[in-house]
Amino acid sequence: MLTVYHYLGLSAILFALGTYGVLTRRNAIVIFMCIELMLNAVNLTFISLSSYLNNLDGQIFVFFVMSVAAAEAAVGLALMIAFFRNKESVEVEDFNLLKW
Amino acid sequence: MYDKLWLIPFFPLLGSIINGLLGKKIKNETIIGGIGTLAIFSSFIVSVLCFMELRLDTVKSHQQVIASWMSVGNLQIEWGFLLDPLSAVMLLVVTGVGSLIHLYSIGYMHGEEGFYRYFSYLNLFAFSMLMLVLGNNAMVMFVGWEGVGLCSYLLIGYYFHKQSAGDAAKKAFVVNRIGDFGFLLGIFLLFWTLGSEHGIWTLNFVEIAQHGHLLGAGSVVVTIITLCFFLGATGKSAQIPLYTWLPDAMEGPTPVSALIHAATMVTAGVYMIGRMNGLFAMAPDTMLVIAIVGAATAIFAASIGLAQNDIKRVLAYSTVSQLGYMFLAMGVGAFTAGIFHLMTHAFFKACLFLGSGSVIHAMHHALHKAHAHDDPQDMRNMGGLRKHMPITFLTFLISTIAIAGLPGLSGFFSKDEILLWSLAGNRGHWLLWLVASLAAGMTAFYMFRLVFMTFFGKERIAEKAKSYLHESPLVITIPLIVLAVLAVFGGYLNVPAVLGGAHRLETFLSPVFGAAQQAYGIEPPHMSHAAEYGLMGLAVGIALVGIGLAYLMYVKNPEMPAQLVAKAQGLYRAIFNKWYVDEIYDALFVNPTKKAGTFLWKGFDVVVVDGIVNGVGYIVKGFSGALRLTQSGLVHNYALAMVVGVIVMVAYYVFG
Numbered sequence: 001m002l003t004v005y006h007y008l009g010l011s012a013i014l015f016a017l018g019t020y021g022v023l024t025r026r027n028a029i030v031i032f033m034c035i036e037l038m039l040n041a042v043n044l045t046f047i048s049l050s051s052y053l054n055n056l057d058g059q060i061f062v063f064f065v066m067s068v069a070a071a072e073a074a075v076g077l078a079l080m081i082a083f084f085r086n087k088e089s090v091e092v093e094d095f096n097l098l099k100w
Numbered sequence: 101m102y103d104k105l106w107l108i109p110f111f112p113l114l115g116s117i118i119n120g121l122l123g124k125k126i127k128n129e130t131i132i133g134g135i136g137t138l139a140i141f142s143s144f145i146v147s148v149l150c151f152m153e154l155r156l157d158t159v160k161s162h163q164q165v166i167a168s169w170m171s172v173g174n175l176q177i178e179w180g181f182l183l184d185p186l187s188a189v190m191l192l193v194v195t196g197v198g199s200l201i202h203l204y205s206i207g208y209m210h211g212e213e214g215f216y217r218y219f220s221y222l223n224l225f226a227f228s229m230l231m232l233v234l235g236n237n238a239m240v241m242f243v244g245w246e247g248v249g250l251c252s253y254l255l256i257g258y259y260f261h262k263q264s265a266g267d268a269a270k271k272a273f274v275v276n277r278i279g280d281f282g283f284l285l286g287i288f289l290l291f292w293t294l295g296s297e298h299g300i301w302t303l304n305f306v307e308i309a310q311h312g313h314l315l316g317a318g319s320v321v322v323t324i325i326t327l328c329f330f331l332g333a334t335g336k337s338a339q340i341p342l343y344t345w346l347p348d349a350m351e352g353p354t355p356v357s358a359l360i361h362a363a364t365m366v367t368a369g370v371y372m373i374g375r376m377n378g379l380f381a382m383a384p385d386t387m388l389v390i391a392i393v394g395a396a397t398a399i400f401a402a403s404i405g406l407a408q409n410d411i412k413r414v415l416a417y418s419t420v421s422q423l424g425y426m427f428l429a430m431g432v433g434a435f436t437a438g439i440f441h442l443m444t445h446a447f448f449k450a451c452l453f454l455g456s457g458s459v460i461h462a463m464h465h466a467l468h469k470a471h472a473h474d475d476p477q478d479m480r481n482m483g484g485l486r487k488h489m490p491i492t493f494l495t496f497l498i499s500t501i502a503i504a505g506l507p508g509l510s511g512f513f514s515k516d517e518i519l520l521w522s523l524a525g526n527r528g529h530w531l532l533w534l535v536a537s538l539a540a541g542m543t544a545f546y547m548f549r550l551v552f553m554t555f556f557g558k559e560r561i562a563e564k565a566k567s568y569l570h571e572s573p574l575v576i577t578i579p580l581i582v583l584a585v586l587a588v589f590g591g592y593l594n595v596p597a598v599l600g601g602a603h604r605l606e607t608f609l610s611p612v613f614g615a616a617q618q619a620y621g622i623e624p625p626h627m628s629h630a631a632e633y634g635l636m637g638l639a640v641g642i643a644l645v646g647i648g649l650a651y652l653m654y655v656k657n658p659e660m661p662a663q664l665v666a667k668a669q670g671l672y673r674a675i676f677n678k679w680y681v682d683e684i685y686d687a688l689f690v691n692p693t694k695k696a697g698t699f700l701w702k703g704f705d706v707v708v709v710d711g712i713v714n715g716v717g718y719i720v721k722g723f724s725g726a727l728r729l730t731q732s733g734l735v736h737n738y739a740l741a742m743v744v745g746v747i748v749m750v751a752y753y754v755f756g
Contacts, residue, residue: 022739031735096733 007048014041028080028090032073039069101146101153102162105181108143108150108191109230115139116223123216133206136219140202140226144195151188160184160611161306163236174301175291182236182305186374186612189439189605190233193446194364198226200579201359204454207575208355208461218258218353225251229364233371237303238287241372245283245336248365249276255360256352268348275345279335283372286328290379293321309378309615317382317620326379326386330393333369339427340397343420344682350412354457357412362419362453363446370426370442374612377435381616387527391431395522395535398424400679402542406549407675410477411456414550418503419449421539425518428536432528433622434521435613436594436606441518443605444510444590448499451583455496458572458580459554462489463561470565479550484559488569491577493555495584500551502587504544505643507636510591515540517596519639520632524625537642544646552654598632 014037021034043062050058080090087094115136123132154160165180183191202222209218228247235241249272257269287303295301298314315322333339338346349361360366373380373390380387398421405417422445429438462485463476474481486493502509505516519540523533559566571577595601616622627635653660665672674680 019743023736023743092735095735 004048004052008045011041011044011048014038014044026091026093028083028092028095031092032076032080036069036073039065101149102183103164104146105150105162105164105183105234106166107146108181108195109227109234111139111142111146112223112226112230116220116227119216119223120220123220126216129206129210129215132216132219133202133209136223137199137202137206139223140195141199143226143230144192144199147188147191147195150183151192154183154185154188155608163306165236169239174295176301177237177239177303179240180236180304181234181240183234184612185609186371186439187233189443189609190371191230193443194226194229194233197363197446197450197583198229198359200582201355201363201450201454202226204358204457204576204579205353205355207573208457209353212353214258218255221251221254221258222356222359225255225360225365229368232368236305238290238305238308239303241375242280242283242287245332245368245372246280248360248368249273249280249336252276252349252360252365255356256349258352258356262351265351268345268351272345272349275342276335279332279342282328282331282335284332286325286332289321289328290325293325305375308376312378312382313619315379315382318384319382322379323383323385326376326383327389329372329376329379330369330386330390333372333427334393335369336372337366337369337423337427338397338420339369339393339423340400343397343401344685346420347413347416347678350410350416354412354453354460357416358450358453358457361416362449366419366423367426367442367446370423370430370438373427373430374435374439377613378616378619380430381433381620381622384527384620387431387433389431391428391522391527391529391532394424394427394429394431395532395539396424397421398428398539399535399542400424402539402546403675404678405546406542407672409479410475411459411479411482411550411554412453412477414479414546415449415452415456418452418543418547419445421543422449422503424539425515425536428522428532429518432518432521432525432532433617434518434525435617436603436609437514437517437521439609440594440605441514443593444502444514444587447583447590448502448509448511448587451495451499451580451587452503454576454580454583455492455499458489458492458576459485459496461572461576462492462569465570466561466565466568469568470562472562472565474562479553481561482554483557483561484555485569486555489555489571491571492580495577495580496555497551498584499587500547502591504547504647505540505639507640508591509588510586512640513591513594513596516636516639517594520596520625520627520635523635524627526621526623528625537639540639541642541646544643545650548647548650549654552650556655557658596632598629 018034018036018038018041021037022031025031025034043065046058046062046065050056050062083095084090115138118135119126119132126132154162161182161184163180163182165178167179169177169179171177202219205218205222209215212218225248228244228251230244232241232244232248235244253269253273256272257265259265260269290308291301291303293315294308294311298311300307300311300314302308302311312322315325335342346361346366350357352361380390401417401420401424405414405421408414408417422441426438426441426445429435429441459482460476463482467474467476498509502511505512519533519536522528522536523530561569592601594603594605597603653664677683
């Protein structure tokens with residue numbers, strides 16, 4: 001029988017994986033994907049707790065998170081393309097123009 | 101007619117605005133000069149009408165309030181005018197002499213650059229002076245007081261491209277400011293004391309005269325108030341210790357010297373004392389100070405005048421000296437005599453200045469034509485001018501006789517009145533009389549020295565320039581003639597009883613001065629007719645000795661001055677260099693002030709003020725230098741910081 005703890009455990013693992021990826025990867029696209037992973041881990045938490053508590057709020061919130069994620073993806077990819085045109089790279093080490 | 105009082109200062113203001121704003125476009129000198137002269141002449145006509153009406157009126161004090169100026173708690177100040185015998189006399193002098201000098205200026209300033217600027221300033225001056233004279237409260241008077249100072253500055257610096265003119269203008273302004281400071285303190289103290297201690301919050305002259313006695317005759321506070329006012333008077337009227345600006349003010353055009361620095365503005369201090377005679381009469385100590393300062397100035401300035409060679413400088417020191425007489429008169433309680441001398445002095449000194457202007461004009465013209473570079477104002481370059489300029493010579497001579505105090509002319513009556521009061525008035529002293537008489541002798545000497553050096557003797561002007569010398573045009577000589585006539589007959593306004601006169605000016609002014617003189621025991625001198633005749637004879641004798649000496653030294657025996665100078669080198673040097681007063685002031689006040697200024701700049705402003713500002717900058721810079729190290733620019737570091745931060749926050753809420 002799958003309890004809510006299994007879902008929460010899976011979501012925690014996914015979130016940790018995403019965080020790890022954000023902290024270690026250099027390629028901005030990959031980091032971006034890791035962030036999506038983190039968002040979806042949170043979504044999973046919302047859904048499972050919503051189902052467990054018989055409360056629809058969590059599911060509604062997931063829609064918000066997904067729409068924000070979609071907007072973020074659009075803006076983020078546009079930024080990356082613009083950056084790539086200038087620097088021929090999407091490595092985050094090269095994202096340092098505002099450095100002192 | 102009294103409701104038309106506002107017109108008197110209004111006309112010159114209008115003229116000033118028209119010439120100031122449109123003069124550049126008008127260009128035509130006749131029109132510009134005409135507007136200026138007409139403006140002041142209109143004021144003169146209104147003044148005459150007001151005077152006529154006042155003379156026959158039984159009520160001698162009329163006020164007209166135009167508008168409220170400020171109203172702050174107990175302080176109520178109005179734009180108001182006051183017509184009484186004193187201001188009526190002053191109005192006539194200011195507008196009358198002013199009109200003549202405006203007319204004269206049309207000829208004198210012909211062809212000068214900024215002709216319209218000159219007339220605009222001159223009208224503005226007339227406006228300020230009339231505000232000063234007409235103001236019914238101390239603040240309006242102060243507006244005029246500052247206004248005339250400003251116009252004096254502007255007109256002294258009229259030839260502003262000349263370094264010396266600019267310096268003289270600044271000097272006049274700064275020295276005047278010292279006096280104005282005293283004047284303001286006097287106003288504040290008077291207002292506060294009358295208000296807080298006696299509940300009369302006022303600056304109105306009529307009310308001050310009415311309630312001034314509450315301050316208490318001879319009290320300390322009234323002495324301090326009047327001394328403050330007197331400090332203001334010393335600045336504006338060029339008395340010791342603040343007289344040094346007036347001789348330098350001769351850098352301005354000559355009609356300006358005649359109008360501002362001889363006839364009107366410099367007499368403002370005398371007028372102010374007359375206006376507040378009630379307060380001054382209550383402070384015998386202040387009166388004594390005024391009398392001593394006046395007598396000292398009279399003889400001190402006269403002594404400097406003995407050895408100057410610049411024609412205008414001699415007249416300038418003469419003015420300082422004559423102003424000293426007026427203050428001496430005020431100081432011994434002879435208010436009428438002071439105002440009387442103010443009036444006669446305005447006539448003959450304006451005539452003398454305008455005459456010297458006519459001479460300078462002719463000299464300048466002749467030297468210019470002959471391409472000579474001699475100084476047109478130096479009397480050593482003149483001589484024998486009476487043949488070339490008969491009208492100028494005659495009017496100049498008449499005024500010189502008047503100022504020397506020979507019987508029959510205006511100066512004789514006014515000076516004699518002052519001498520009489522200073523000897524026999526109950527606030528006089530024989531020492532004051534002695535000093536004043538000596539100064540009168542010196543006056544006669546240096547004035548006739550001036551006449552002899554300028555109009556008599558050999559013609560010392562460069563040979564080639566001689567043929568270009570000629571009399572000035574009518575527009576210049578007419579004012580000279582009118583003033584000379586006034587210099588002769590002005591004295592008959594106040595002929596003393598002993599000579600069969602009726603003291604008409606004194607009677608006319610008694611509504612203003614009489615009350616205070618009676619209340620505080622200032623009595624006119626009581627003397628037998630024989631003694632009065634004796635005094636007159638003595639004064640005339642002293643003047644004749646001065647004239648005789650001048651004749652001996654500068655006509656009969658022209659080598660004598662040089663021999664005398666050789667004998668008394670040191671004394672001559674000291675007199676010639678004005679007793680080194682300017683140098684002493686420089687050493688005592690000007691240079692220390694400059695040094696203090698430099699110290700405040702380099703020692704305080706640069707080190708402390710700039711130090712604080714820059715120090716704040718350095719501190720911020722230091723902190724930011726440390727803090728910016730956290731901004732590595734690496735995205736991973738920021739992400740790590742966020743993660744750690746979130747973990748810490750979660751941990752705090754979960755386990756805390």
